[in-house]
Amino acid sequence: MEKKTLHIVKVGGHIIDHPDILSGFLNQFASVPGNKILVHGGGKLATRLAAELNIPQLMVDGRRITDKDTLNIVVMVYAGLINKQVVAQLQGKGCGAIGLCGADAGIIRARKRTHASLDFGFVGDVEWIDAPALEEMLERGLSPVIAPITHDGQGQLLNTNADTIAQEMAKALSARFHTVLIYSFEKAGVLLDTEDERSVVPSLNRGTYNTLKETGKIFAGMIPKLDNAFQALEAGVGRVVIGPAEQLPELIAGSIGTSIIP
DSSP: OOOOEEEEEEEOTHHHHOHHHHHHHHHHHHHSOSEEEEEEOOTTHHHHHHHHTTOOOOEETTEEOBOHHHHHHHIIIIIIIIHHHHHHHHHHTTOOEEEEOTTGGGOEEEEEOOOSSOOOBSBEEEEEEOHHHHHHHHHTTOEEEEOSEEEOSSSOEEEOOHHHHHHHHHHHHTTTSEEEEEEEESSSSSBSSTTOGGGBOSEEOHHHHHHHHHTTOSOGGGHHHHHHHHHHHHTTOSEEEEEEGGGHHHHHHTSSSEEEOO
């Protein structure tokens, strides 16, 4: 029996921070036919709220160090305000969205990150996705909207990278669906020059990626996203595309952005 297609779309960055752009993106997401899951980041709202509350923030290689006070903020912002605003907008656009974080129904189990020389605080690395539970929601015509907060199974919430959640979800569901993983953001795709949108790389395989990375031609902030993309393909995900959220239909079709290929 041929597998149904499942689109897993991760949206973040500039898109989350701009209501008009986000609304346009959500119109396009609501129109994607069939099974779909949206994974969202938090934009800059958590950082702004932390500043207003005089809670210092520390970032290492683009990842937030999450102490107890910062965890409270990101849970409120990611799993609360942003998630429910997105769900409400999608419902208003006729999409049967259901808002979740990893603790809801235990869909994403994680472990607290350990590092030889750095304490990331309450940052989690994904251990397990409850694929059957997500499949049941999809079969009921629901579209899960996932906030990047997970749990450790012992009552502790953890802040977890949204790109990684999208990748792990696509991998976990690839046995049940033909999974298409879309990383959507404000850029045209993977760029050789971050100041020139025309420098987009239309397709990228592992060998070319390694060469570009070794020669410093890949923007450092893009490396974790690309590492996730290749790991997803190697684990059985059908397609991975990276590109502009404002042109989601074209991105899904593979006519724009960067297609990640084996």
